[in-house]
Amino acid sequence: MTTLTFFNAWHYDGKSAVRRKVEVQTIGAQFFLLETERRHGPFAFADVEYVAHKGDADVYGLTGQDGWRLMLSGPVPAELTAMLPARRRYGGWVDRLGLGKATIAFTLASAAAVAVVLFSPQWLAPLIPSSVDKKLGDALVGDFGGRFCSTPAGDAALKKLVVSLDTSPRDLQVEVAKIDMINAVALPGGKVILFDGLVKQARSPDEVAGVLAHEIGHVREKHVMQALLRQMGLAVVLGGVDGNSGALVNNMLAMSYSRESEAEADAHSMKALGNAAISPVATASFFERLSELDGSARGGDESQGITGYMSSHPLSRERKKAFEKSIVKGKNYKPALTSAEWTELKTMCTQDRKAKSGFGFDFE
Amino acid sequence: MSEDLGQRHSAFRFHGTWQEFAGIAFPNLLLSIVTLGIYRFWATTREREYLWGKTDFIDERLEWTGRGMELFIGFIMVFFLIGLPIIVIQLISQGLIFRGETIIAAVVTLIMFLLLFYLTGVAYFRALRYRLSRTYWRGIRGGSNDPGFQYGLSYMWKSFAGWTPIFLMVPWSMISLWNERWNAMSFGPHRFEAAAEWKPLMKRYLLFYLVPFLVFVGAIIFGIAVAASGGQPDALGSSGMAIGGILLIVAILAMYIILPLAALAFYSKYFRLAVGGLRLHNLEFEFRARAADWILFFLANMAIIICTLGIGYIFMPYRNWKFFIDHMEAYGEINVDELTQSETIVSKHGEGLLDAFDVGAI
Numbered sequence: 154m155t156t157l158t159f160f161n162a163w164h165y166d167g168k169s170a171v172r173r174k175v176e177v178q179t180i181g182a183q184f185f186l187l188e189t190e191r192r193h194g195p196f197a198f199a200d201v202e203y204v205a206h207k208g209d210a211d212v213y214g215l216t217g218q219d220g221w222r223l224m225l226s227g228p229v230p231a232e233l234t235a236m237l238p239a240r241r242r243y244g245g246w247v248d249r250l251g252l253g254k255a256t257i258a259f260t261l262a263s264a265a266a267v268a269v270v271l272f273s274p275q276w277l278a279p280l281i282p283s284s285v286d287k288k289l290g291d292a293l294v295g296d297f298g299g300r301f302c303s304t305p306a307g308d309a310a311l312k313k314l315v316v317s318l319d320t321s322p323r324d325l326q327v328e329v330a331k332i333d334m335i336n337a338v339a340l341p342g343g344k345v346i347l348f349d350g351l352v353k354q355a356r357s358p359d360e361v362a363g364v365l366a367h368e369i370g371h372v373r374e375k376h377v378m379q380a381l382l383r384q385m386g387l388a389v390v391l392g393g394v395d396g397n398s399g400a401l402v403n404n405m406l407a408m409s410y411s412r413e414s415e416a417e418a419d420a421h422s423m424k425a426l427g428n429a430a431i432s433p434v435a436t437a438s439f440f441e442r443l444s445e446l447d448g449s450a451r452g453g454d455e456s457q458g459i460t461g462y463m464s465s466h467p468l469s470r471e472r473k474k475a476f477e478k479s480i481v482k483g484k485n486y487k488p489a490l491t492s493a494e495w496t497e498l499k500t501m502c503t504q505d506r507k508a509k510s511g512f513g514f515d516f517e
Numbered sequence: 518m519s520e521d522l523g524q525r526h527s528a529f530r531f532h533g534t535w536q537e538f539a540g541i542a543f544p545n546l547l548l549s550i551v552t553l554g555i556y557r558f559w560a561t562t563r564e565r566e567y568l569w570g571k572t573d574f575i576d577e578r579l580e581w582t583g584r585g586m587e588l589f590i591g592f593i594m595v596f597f598l599i600g601l602p603i604i605v606i607q608l609i610s611q612g613l614i615f616r617g618e619t620i621i622a623a624v625v626t627l628i629m630f631l632l633l634f635y636l637t638g639v640a641y642f643r644a645l646r647y648r649l650s651r652t653y654w655r656g657i658r659g660g661s662n663d664p665g666f667q668y669g670l671s672y673m674w675k676s677f678a679g680w681t682p683i684f685l686m687v688p689w690s691m692i693s694l695w696n697e698r699w700n701a702m703s704f705g706p707h708r709f710e711a712a713a714e715w716k717p718l719m720k721r722y723l724l725f726y727l728v729p730f731l732v733f734v735g736a737i738i739f740g741i742a743v744a745a746s747g748g749q750p751d752a753l754g755s756s757g758m759a760i761g762g763i764l765l766i767v768a769i770l771a772m773y774i775i776l777p778l779a780a781l782a783f784y785s786k787y788f789r790l791a792v793g794g795l796r797l798h799n800l801e802f803e804f805r806a807r808a809a810d811w812i813l814f815f816l817a818n819m820a821i822i823i824c825t826l827g828i829g830y831i832f833m834p835y836r837n838w839k840f841f842i843d844h845m846e847a848y849g850e851i852n853v854d855e856l857t858q859s860e861t862i863v864s865k866h867g868e869g870l871l872d873a874f875d876v877g878a879i
Contacts, residue, residue: 298617
């Protein structure tokens with residue numbers, strides 16, 4: 154069967170830039186393009202692909218023929234249109250579903266992806282073997298550039314604190330680092346580092362015990378690994394978002410989670426203090442002092458994957474109240490360390506002359 | 518071919534409207550948000566299809582045949598080949614810093630920086646190549662067979678050479694790189710010939726280069742003049758402070774206003790010279806925007822973005838393209854019989870590198 158149709162059809166053969174006015178001659182699943190003195194083809198309808206809508210014309214290409222174009226405008230007969238591929242608007246999936254449905258589907262898929270990334274670390278983190286955790290911690294910390302302080306009496310005092318606060322202290326590695334910052338960090342592999350600045354400013358061993366128990370809480374609740382996994386997941390999921398907004402969303406999500414884990418670590422700390430019969434009063438007063446610092450614009454700069462103490466975000470004032478509430482009236486609290494032990498711990502970094510001090514560079 | 522030659526102002530004409538573009542840009546924005554940004558590759562493609570398709574060159578519209586999937590694949594390639602290694606290297610160097618191995622960390626970081634710098638050069642080249650290979654006019658496209666690895670090296674050494682003499686040779690490096698890039702490109706059977714000169718660019722560059730000094734000197738002169746006419750400083754202690762404060766503000770404003778203006782003036786000259794030095798067989802090109810056009814364009818863009826609280830940002834591709842096409846001009850003639858199909862290879866992935874480094878192609 155042969156049909157000749159009359160509407161505007163232009164053709165480029167892709168070999169030269171000559172524009173040809175043609176007529177489309179359809180023969181079954183094939184067609185020819187007829188010029189006044191030439192016939193192009195046959196071409197198979199199956200090879201025709203949609204290229205673009207240009208001006209008032211639909212532009213078609215041919216698979217495997219670079220630059221081959223057929224441009225149709227005007228009253229294209231329905232029989233011919235039926236043989237040609239449909240217009241493309243948004244791209245494959247969206248065109249098939251329609252904009253509305255596609256939007257809903259994408260929203261759901263995105264929400265699911267984010268949910269997986271946010272919630273899976275909670276049950277994925279415990280599945281990571283402790284050997285991996287340990288290796289990661291060792292790789293990250295090493296000997297901390299020789300900044301760990303050590304004296305026999307100071308080590309003993311620190312050990313006493315750890316033993317009183319944790320039931321299996323053997324898989325913890327608690328160190329005091331010669332860095333003059335009021336901070337403490339929990340790192341992968343059960344590593345907890347108290348900065349000397351924090352120990353020095355503390356007014357009692359109970360205060361250090363509260364902070365230490367908090368960091369041990371991060372270790373026991375697997376917060377560090379969770380945060381690492383979450384950051385990695387978010388980096389992948391939000392990788393497609395433009396730099397700035399992606400980082401913003403990422404930080405907001407990470408922040409809200411760090412707040413949650415800070416609260417969990419606080420709860421752990423209060424429980425551990427209670428079990429060790431150490432009064433939470435000192436820790437509460439520590440937060441009192443911190444809350445004064447809060448007012449003086451503490452930045453929330455948190456290095457990724459390291460749960461910092463100062464950068465933790467439940468407001469210090471609220472945390473102070475929580476610790477005050479956990480005081481049990483009439484309970485027989487005893488000091489976390491004897492005054493001799495406390496002095497040893499406090500002066501450990503001063504005594505240890507071998508330990509290097511500071512970072513030797515600007516720490517972010 | 519019923520073009521009215523008398524009415525035609527330029528070989529390039531743009532027929533798009535921002536209303537039509539809005540019909541593309543807003544759904545794009547919506548889909549990009551709900552896909553956490555992944556749709557943006559298809560969004561870019563749709564925008565280009567529209568912009569190219571609304572652009573006349575002589576008597577036929579341009580055609581953008583790039584696909585969102587190509588850009589997406591390019592992005593994934595960059596993510597795995599460059600993004601992940603960088604994250605790993607950063608972790609390693611952080612660990613090194615933690616352990617006090619500051620020097621090794623610095624060396625690792627420096628190597629990473631150099632590698633990224635090299636890849637940025639390659640990215641510029643490949644993005645231009647990709648865009649030419651996806652741009653069709655009368656069924657004919659452009660491209661290049663050069664993968665751009667050599668260009669990456671040129672980009673490194675020419676940039677360094679431009680910076681070394683206290684940044685005075687930057688115009689030379691910019692023009693020289695432009696020429697090198699375009700000389701490797703072709704359209705149909707014809708090779709581009711780029712022979713832009715850099716010396717005429719120096720005057721504008723020095724203007725831009727000297728602005729900070731001029732502002733500084735101006736502030737001092739103004740200060741002396743005020744002090745000379747202001748009488749006793751001890752009697753006018755507080756007002757003297759106020760004048761000092763005002764001077765400081767004026768100087769800062771001058772830096773923030775005059776410096777970008779001088780930069781635009783330089784860039785307008787650069788682009789005019791660069792495009793003006795370009796030939797394709799019997800065609801010559803010209804870019805007619807002067808410094809004032811660029812400044813107006815820039816201010817209008819700022820106004821649009823600010824007045825729409827940032828949403829106007831989605832119209833920037835439209836504004837940029839319209840500005841580009843409105844000021845492009847070509848002279849000479851094309852023999853369509855001679856303009857045969859390009860033999861250059863077509864890579865299957867898009868501007869991943871360039872996208873990752875967030876730079877423009879031209």
